Amino acid sequence: MKRPHRRWPASAVPLSLSLLAAGGACAQEAADAQSSLATLERLQVTGTRIRTAELEGQVPVQVVGRAEIERSGLGSIGEVLQQLTASGSALNAKFNSSGNFGFPPDGSSVGAGSAQVDLRHLGAKRVLVLVDGIRWVNESSASGVGSATDLNTIPLALVERIEVLKDGASSLYGSDAIAGVVNIITRREYDGTQVTMNYGQYGRGDGTSRGFDLAWGRSDARTSLFLGASYVKQDGVDARDRAQSRWPVPGTGLAFGSSATPDGRFVFVDPDTGASQDLVPNAGAGTPAYDGSAGCQRSDGYHCFGTGDRYNYAESNLLLTPSERKGVFGQFRYFFNDDVQWYLKALGNRRESSNRAAPEPILLGAEAGTGNPLADAIVVSALNPYNPFGFDLDSAGNLALIGRRPAEGGPRLYRQTVDTQYLASGFVGTFESPGRTWFWDVNAMYGRNDAEQVNTGSYDLYNINLALGDPAACAAVAGCVPLDIFGGAGSITPGMLRWIQPVLRDRSRNELGLFTANLTSDLWRLPAGPVSFATGVEYRRYEGWYRPDALTVAGHYNGVPSLPTSGAYNVKEAYLELSVPLLADPARGQALDLSVAGRYSRYSTFGSEFTPKYGLRWQVGRDLVLRTTWAEGFRAPTIGELYGSAARADLQLSDPCSIGLGGTAPRGDAAHCAALGVPAGYQQANSQISVTTGGNRGLEAERSRSFSAGFVWSPWFGSNTPWSQRFDLGVTFYRHHVDGAIQAIDAQTQLDLCVATLDALYCDGIGRAASGGINGFDNRLTNLGSIRTDGWDVELGWILPETGAGQFRLDWQNTFVGRYEATGAGGQRQPQRPGWEVVDSAIPEWTSSATLAWSRGRWNASWTARHISALREACGDAVAFAACSDPEAGINRLDAVTYHDLQLGYRFAWLGGLQLSAGLNNVFDKDPPACLSCSLNGYDASTYDIPGGRYGYVRADLKF
Template sequence: MNHPMHRPLAAAVTLCVAMLALDAQAQQPAATDLDRVEVTGTRIKRAEMEGQVPVHTLTRSEIERTGLTSIGEVLQQLTGSGSALNAKFNSSGNFGFPPDGSGVGAGSAQIDLRHLGAKRVLVLVDGIRWVNESSASGVGSATDLNTIPLAIVERIEVLEDGASSLYGSDAIAGVVNIITRRSFDGGQVTLNYGQYGKGDGTQRGVDLAWGTQGDRYSLFLGASWTKQDEVLARTRAQSAFPVPGTGLALGSSATPDGRFVFTDPNTGITHDLTPNSGVGSPAFNGGAGCERSDDYHCFGTADRFNFAQYNMLLAPSERKGLFGQFRFDLTDSVQWYVKALGNRRESTNQAAPEPLFFGPDGATGNPLADNIVISALNPYNPFGFDLDSSDNLMMIGRRPVEGGARVFQQKVDTSYVATGLTGDFRAADRSWYWDVNGMYSRNKAEQTNHGSYNIYNVNLALGDPALCAATPGCVPLDIFGGAGSITPDMLRWIQPVVRDRSQNELSVFSANLSSELFTLPAGPLAFATGYEYRRYEGSYQPDPLTVIGHYNGVPSQPTSGSYDVNEAYLELSVPLFADSALGDKLDLSLAGRYSDYSTFGGEFTPKYGLRWQVTNDFVLRTTYAEGFRAPSIGELYGSAARADLQLFDPCSVGLGGTPPRGSAANCAALGVPGGFQQANSQISVTTGGNRELQPETSRSFSAGFVWSPWFGSNASWSERFDVEVTFYRHHIDGAIQAINAQTQLDLCVDTLDPLYCDGITRATTGAVSSFNNRLTNLGSIKTDGWDVDLFWTLPQSAAGQFKLGWQNTFVGRYEALGAAGQRQPQKPGVEVADGAIPEWSSNASLSWTLDNWNASWTVRHISELTEDCGDAVAFAVCSNPTEGTNRLGAITYHDLQVGYKLDWMKGLQLSAGLNNAFDKDPPICLSCSLNGYDASTYDIPRGRFWYLRADLRF
């Protein structure tokens, strides 16, 4: 794609290089050694903060202005951030297990940059990578930012550019570098309290900090406690039903009273029944047997189950953390440091009571449920004949509300210790900077699941009563008598407590050296080089019940694995000219990193950049980088996993009798009879790891400028004025993923190609009975866009001082292709799979200070989106039923904060804030899995949140 920025930049760079031979400048003195720093995006210590790559820095005051208490929540408000897990995801239950083997990530907070996925963002703490998350249900491949207390953060630097040449694997989409507090003298106590306008979701926290400094040492200690209460979905109108505006039509067919679809072997009539004790009415399909004189009637929409009543809009959590950092000057030029952190996160997710599906149309993927025989001798079987999955049983859906909701409780313990030496020395008439570092970190998680079922015991309890009687503890099960028919004795036999465990470990040793090699006519040629060794170990140990296949789901096996990597890198900063007619300065940066993995071998990644200081107030810069992401332990070694996804079968008659979307001939060829209607829209999709996976590779390009015009500095209307514009482009090849399940199902029906149909099997009824798509290195992901930022500081006046920051991201292209070139549904302006790619995201913040007063007003804007209506196309809530799409309107949130500082002790700062001040509801999402909105993009419905903060320094 040709972009207007390319031609002038390319011409300028060509001209600069051509003029280099003519530019015989006098030898310049070496840059001063004072205030040399290392900025994210380069390993070379330099005096200039504005490098070749755009780095967005969030200061501590900017973080506090958000009123948020999680690093993940703060970063997810960046305009370049994509969809990622947070506390608004009630992410256990039907979200299932993602195909990368990482588990559900319940309770975690992640960061996605450029919509390329959280696992393609590298998270560093003080320049050293952080351990991946542990969810207790898999081996994570992304970082859980809730394992790092916000209280220990000094600032956060975000590089939204490929950086594998400097930092290694995972830095495809960018790097987040969290800088911890170290130079602190005295104490600090911070108290937080907040609540949503409806009186729920209460949040409170206490942060403690203390530090001291001497001539040769510094010590910082921090402690943090944060507790977040839940918000229940049933308390908001938008999330009180499965899909807003559709009532019970898209509710579950697994109901407290039960749904029974079978053929009577005595009459040959197929029935679709539910007990009269329910709330439904007869004549759902008008077929034979609908008018009945017994205790059952034909299943209808009014009988469906509203599972949304049990969901959460905001998951409760409690985080407790301790952090310490000690630094000691061994000599005038050598410093030793040691850091340690301990953090515990306890969180809870909740889903509706777990459904029991039986028969081929239940499509659970578990043979104990799909191939069940319910004996005619079962004392509760009212039909007088066997219900046999291989003969006359199509589906039974029963939701034992007697056993309560599914509750998933996580405990995640993070431990971290690091030590090292940093120093400098003089040699060959120049300064040399060096450091050696060692780090070990571990995330260990336990998840306890209440409310699930032992499908093996269920099978026994529904089968031959003689076999049940011969099994100690077995009690015959009544799934036919309606809600309340399952007794406590029955529950004790079928309802276990399931406990899963997992952990991730990371060990790192690194050594780095930076200096200047020699002096060129335009200045010193600087370099940085280093070596890094990393070892990853991860494991997932499911409950023994799950391992043997008795859990009410797909059997899962333990996962464990490890690998290590040795790496070396070199970075050069080459001055091409200085004080020339072509500009003040032109620097070329070169970097390369070689990585040797024990799993797949070696990989080399280069990076090139130019920084052209055209004038004192105008900088042009551009970079090109190649990168890679090594497959994670879960992706390599993960066992079979399951996700229960809302999928719409193209061969199915739609709600209201709309004809199938798919070709009748193709559907017949797949064994789907005419008039087939999908009984269960939740289809279990299984996947798993692949030891043959190769690394993803990427190419990244950025180009832009920074302009700080002279007329905007120290002028009557402006103290400082800056404009920053950056074009970005990322191209990933061999992306590790499974094809989007809905896309695969659609393509199978449309093409009958085995590439898509292999792994999808159908029962004799025509329903999808199993769906398997494995991880592989699929096609490509391409995305590009623009960042346009403006910063304006007004002069101090009698009215105080105002500062304006306005940041914008425009996504021009996002294209994901499968291995055979099949287009995935993600693209700009589209909502799909609980994730959005807005074409325009914008944050504007106006801050004001006057004496002891301060205030801020932040405006967050998300442009409009469209989505497929799916089965909701028959309802008025679908805004464009002709095209089968729904519009999610643009939304703008307003956040306010005001504060006053009292001159007591070293200062008492009091602040009050209101986020989503006008109580804007998110746009209704018909395709989202839960709660009727996209939890990764918007605030919760009725989401006005007020908070108070007191910060005392002493």
């Protein structure tokens, strides 16, 4: 029996149709089909649920084929997508993202070890990820209930192609599709066996990556079976091995190092003399007597704290985090007859990854600012045998800060294990009625991510309190050992560590179950052609929980605290989409089509939403198509955003009321600082401020409006001519406006506005100790203001005629960001804008990727240039250092960067074919620009390659 493949949708649901493609990867993927209305090529892509060719070119879709993926030399879907010019900042393996990052202000959890995708700089949680048209379950990172998709849960080996819809699509796919949709199309039919091996390493001899993929398939008249297995292991890279990343802020030495040192820092007022002291033990001093001299004079065993005493935590960081991923997957299809098939898909994937941070600091006292009373309200007893001062150190009176970093306990290690399970099944079919064919499908899916994070190298504050208190109270508790926090590096013994250093285990889960049913066909004919429709229903249930270690729940954890989170909700949806041909003249290749879509969603958490979308496509002639769309969208608050309990992120904040590290005057108004209780001459003891965040059950959905307009042009004089086999140009203008964005106000912006205005809107939640230092910062989620962004995509594809020298092909993708404005609920402008680097996130005004590919016989090669335009950032306290390029304006310039990637391959005629490839990414070993405002490793890990980033690799692909 012959299977009618042409009658089946491109995925398990009829979400794809023939669309016009221009430039880039699109033209290559489209080369096997011709439009009935024009000479323009087309392909099966995401963007509508109607199965008809008359809507081709309605929406901007970029297709990344398997050839492009293999040419990149990259090992994960996330790495591939983050190199698209429309991508914004998102987590990847270059983020050493545990430790003080804690819970980010958007409530989405850290996602340690994950890889995400951001489109249009609107955030990963505003991008919908589909696999064969079905939603994928959100990440689980063991630090919360995630709001984005971890692309590391999907093995790259199962991908046939990736379709990126760069337009709002809530009317078609529901929540989360504000910035666009990523649809990952899997390999489904394959006869034979394919074995792929790859190996790569950075030029410094580190960061080794190796992988092994196995694919096997068979098909006959009734069945189709595809099985695959994937293994990827990525070694880490130490920050200490790259000069740019050895210091907290490049070019400033220890000025931005931590005041919590292995020897310890002690800031207090001597109750006997009233003198303020800021002391550090002399190296090797042990526990000397304290002489109580006036002022901050040097005593026998201590000296006054200075910049040279600060601790360089950067050397302990990872520049590239290690990861190991193992996955198995399969897809089976059974054809009952020419009209009905049944499919079954399953996947299991495990990711084991780790992050590493410097030895954890123990911060105690009124200016510790942790928000934990066990740290902020501590009393160190005068009876403690290691207290050299002879009096109590009391946070309520004389103790401002104890900063001790027990290097004896080793670095903080965070090891994640994430298990992904996926099962999907359904029926797909057709039936006939007079004059039309009906396409239908029903689908069910269940996906789950389970994560565990094991944390070593952290401390128990409750046990620290006992060990620093009255020794009699300590002796009454089994295992308690008095703690020597004053004696300098090496004074904390193994017995002391056993009492204060636990092993912490956090767990989390995200689950998604769904059912969909869809129907599409033609309704009736108009003079210009048939009116087509698609309709369907969908039911989804989300459930998630996060269970931190019992010590964390009890408030004993010295690191970033959090409380358990759990919740569930469901959504019921129905949609209708219409395609209406208004005009058609096939003889001249002209057509005008209207598309209309609407989706009704009812959430158990906040109510109902209706989102419409309208589009026009005008095929002016055989080689030119104009298109425009307008859509409303929404994003429902997720489990973490709704139910997340109080948690904390430690952020680098510059107090406007503080003297700068270089001795510069405070930025804030002196009278306002005095009104806030900050004395003249105050200098911030600790710039790492603990900011508390948490969920909000009163959150409403985010609402958006999206607009796009552009054209696709394949001129007749560029097709089958001596200078061009094919030439395509595509230009698209985009605009997104998000209202009620779920996030918290930028913490630095809130602090600056509090000092500038004294308005309770900004100052409520910011507490200060009697010394003037910040000792509390509450920054909760809300439906905050709006985000507006617009820009242009320009794509060019050029295939040259084949000659004796071979065939050349040029693909050039560009994105220009014209506007990006984020505004808080009170009208305050957030710092993000085009051309600026803010909080480890950049919005370049221009990103570009150009690939020149060559093939001749069995040889092939490619050269890719990736360009990121220049950026600026605020120097902050680094204004006093030479690293700030424009100290008068307080601005540092990050120069434009262009990376070059090269690949060469040869195909042998062995068995079914052996393809050998070798490549070098970042050929000229271009370092990223040094970033003064970035929190780790001296550069923006979401925008640039790592320093010392020349990466070579080899790949072997054998088919038989």
